[in-house]
Amino acid sequence: MNFRILAATTGRILRQLRHDRRTVAMLVVVPTVLLTLVYFMYVDQPTVPGRPSVFDRVALIMLGFFPFIIMFLVTSIAMLRERTTGTLERLLTTPLGKIDLLFGYGIAFGLAGVLQSTLASLVAYQVFGLDTAGSQWLVVMIAGLNAVLAVALGLLCSAFARTEFQAVQFLPVVALPQLLLCGLFVPRGEMAGWLQAISDVLPLSYAVEALQEVGAHADSTGTMWRDVAIVAGATVAALVLAAATLRRRSG
Amino acid sequence: MDDAVSVRDLVVDRGRQRVLQGISCAVPRGTVTGLLGPSGSGKTTLMRAIVGVQTVGSGTVTVLGRPAGAAELRRRVGYLTQAPSVYADLTVRENARYFAVLHGRGRAEADRAVADVGLARAADQLVGTLSGGQRSRASLACALVGDPELVILDEPTVGQDPVLRADLWDRFHAMAAAGTTLLVSSHVMDEAARCDRLLLIRDGRLIADDTPDAVRATTGVDDLEEAFLRLIRASEQEADK
Numbered sequence: 001m002n003f004r005i006l007a008a009t010t011g012r013i014l015r016q017l018r019h020d021r022r023t024v025a026m027l028v029v030v031p032t033v034l035l036t037l038v039y040f041m042y043v044d045q046p047t048v049p050g051r052p053s054v055f056d057r058v059a060l061i062m063l064g065f066f067p068f069i070i071m072f073l074v075t076s077i078a079m080l081r082e083r084t085t086g087t088l089e090r091l092l093t094t095p096l097g098k099i100d101l102l103f104g105y106g107i108a109f110g111l112a113g114v115l116q117s118t119l120a121s122l123v124a125y126q127v128f129g130l131d132t133a134g135s136q137w138l139v140v141m142i143a144g145l146n147a148v149l150a151v152a153l154g155l156l157c158s159a160f161a162r163t164e165f166q167a168v169q170f171l172p173v174v175a176l177p178q179l180l181l182c183g184l185f186v187p188r189g190e191m192a193g194w195l196q197a198i199s200d201v202l203p204l205s206y207a208v209e210a211l212q213e214v215g216a217h218a219d220s221t222g223t224m225w226r227d228v229a230i231v232a233g234a235t236v237a238a239l240v241l242a243a244a245t246l247r248r249r250s251g
Numbered sequence: 252m253d254d255a256v257s258v259r260d261l262v263v264d265r266g267r268q269r270v271l272q273g274i275s276c277a278v279p280r281g282t283v284t285g286l287l288g289p290s291g292s293g294k295t296t297l298m299r300a301i302v303g304v305q306t307v308g309s310g311t312v313t314v315l316g317r318p319a320g321a322a323e324l325r326r327r328v329g330y331l332t333q334a335p336s337v338y339a340d341l342t343v344r345e346n347a348r349y350f351a352v353l354h355g356r357g358r359a360e361a362d363r364a365v366a367d368v369g370l371a372r373a374a375d376q377l378v379g380t381l382s383g384g385q386r387s388r389a390s391l392a393c394a395l396v397g398d399p400e401l402v403i404l405d406e407p408t409v410g411q412d413p414v415l416r417a418d419l420w421d422r423f424h425a426m427a428a429a430g431t432t433l434l435v436s437s438h439v440m441d442e443a444a445r446c447d448r449l450l451l452i453r454d455g456r457l458i459a460d461d462t463p464d465a466v467r468a469t470t471g472v473d474d475l476e477e478a479f480l481r482l483i484r485a486s487e488q489e490a491d492k
């Protein structure tokens with residue numbers, strides 16, 4: 001790893017993003033618009049006294065999930081574009097290390113994801129009155145970490161796609177099972193054993209559990225920190241695996 | 252060791268096809284060597300093998316005394332891909348500055364590289380909005396910005412007007428005079444005449460490795476285009492036998 005090159009790569013990716021105003025606008029606005037939908041879906045649902053409202057339960061998880069799908073998609077397309085326009089091949093003939101490139105993406109899009117999560121959670125708390133026992137900033141941290149995880153998975157998956165069509169299809173393959181099995185629809189403890197086993201190896205399950213911990217407890221819990229560590233570990237593992245699948249030589 | 256590149260019995264398969272069928276050749280240091288041949292003959296593949304991004308079947312490629320693709324060479328070799336590979340959503344200057352940092356250079360070198368390819372006035376334009384010829388010059392600027400010892404240029408003058416082409420060739424010769432080695436592929440025969448040495452390949456085989464004058468002498472014609480046609484026909488007849 002070379003710090004100058006890593007910094008230049010991060011800066012280059014952010015500069016590319018800055019030139020694309022529409023993408024920046026979408027990154028900022030889309031999660032908030034989706035949260036608005038969620039709010040109006042549940043606003044008239046009755047609440048059981050003493051239990052969190054359905055909106056509180058769902059919105060909390062969506063704060064983690066929206067940045068996840070958006071950053072996954074953005075990253076896989078951006079990396080695929082490096083491949084198809086030949087810039088990747090060219091970069092690999094320069095002193096740039098593979099880790100410099102992948103961490104550059106991780107940092108640049110991770111920052112974008114953190115910004116996105118901060119805005120979305122601000123709106124959720126201030127406008128829609130989201131209520132969690134724990135701190136809003138823990139929610140932002142976990143959502144931001146989720147975004148970085150999505151970037152890492154996007155980088156890894158883009159190695160297996162040759163075209164944009166293929167890359168886009170990794171979204172349902174990677175993201176939807178994680179959403180279905182994360183415990184939002186059916187609590188993880190109530191799922192069939194084999195579903196639980198799958199859920200146990202999907203990183204998003206831990207991110208969701210961490211968010212639920214923040215929702216239920218005023219102070220950060222040991223379970224939450226353990227989950228955060230697992231998600232961070234999965235992120236690093238995905239980045240290292242992505243570096244290993246990146247070949248300087250090709251046919 | 253005065254060859255910047257030496258290739259021994261290089262065999263490369265791409266897909267199901269044997270693209271290079273045992274090529275041996277050399278690029279002497281401090282020269283401009285032209286790589287010529289019909290479309291699909293394997294020029295780009297040979298250049299990729301020299302830069303170290305092509306998987307090779309057998310044979311050896313030695314670059315600046317090291318095996319091609321060695322990590323240390325990435326600082327010393329510059330590569331211009333045939334299709335311009337620059338970021339369309341960055342300006343020319345931003346592209347040059349990024350590649351400058353990768354090669355351990357600064358902003359001044361980046362701005363000079365941009366000016367050297369005649370893009371000073373378009374420096375702050377997004378690459379995506381450049382004309383085709385301007386875009387390939389932006390890509391060239393990024394290949395030269397690190398001032399590498401060996402420069403591999405895949406069709407650097409395609410789409411450029413005659414004045415610019417002459418300027419670029421003057422630049423290549425000035426670089427060679429200063430000690431840089433250049434391997435330049437081309438389709439244009441008047442460019443072949445400007446090279447110190449020529450490599451001619453057809454169907455993945457080397458059919459000439461000589462100076463332009465020697466190529467003229469062996470074929471007995473003055474016009475290089477005609478000389479190449481004769482060499483290619485002669486090699487076809489040999490292949491038919």
Ligand SMILES: Nc1ncnc2c1ncn2[C@@H]1O[C@H](COP(=O)(O)OP(=O)(O)OP(=O)(O)O)[C@@H](O)[C@H]1O
Pocket residue numbers: 251265266267268270288289290291292293294295296297333
């Ligand atoms: N990715 C690839 N997969 C399979 N075959 C390939 C691939 N790239 C090139 N080829 C084949 O390899 C052969 C040599 O290609 P190459 O690009 O080296 O030719 P070239 O001499 O550079 O041609 P041109 O002058 O048109 O650029 C061609 O027959 C081409 O079809």
Ligand SMILES: [Mg+2]
Pocket residue numbers: 294295296333405
């Ligand atoms: Mg070619």
